[in-house]
Amino acid sequence: MNPQSSHVARFRAGQAVRILVGSHAGDQASVEHVVWSDRDRCHYFYLEQAGKKLSRGYRADELADTLE
Secondary structure, eight states: OOGGGGOOOSSOTTOEEEEOSGGGTTOEEEEEEEEEETTTTEEEEEEEETTEEEEEEEOGGGEEETTO
16 A cells, blocks of 8 residues: 555645745645655645745645635
């Protein structure tokens, strides 16, 4: 079994999210891609806003659905 297959990400590529932390708190963005970290045992979500990629990966607890 692929070890990554047991880890289901909260958000998926293309999904709109709201950033909850940092200088972009309150901003909406789109998930560009998702990476699983074996070291940290969590997913990191890499985002973009209006074609501009944000420089860091965000954890699921740092993001919210845009409907919340």
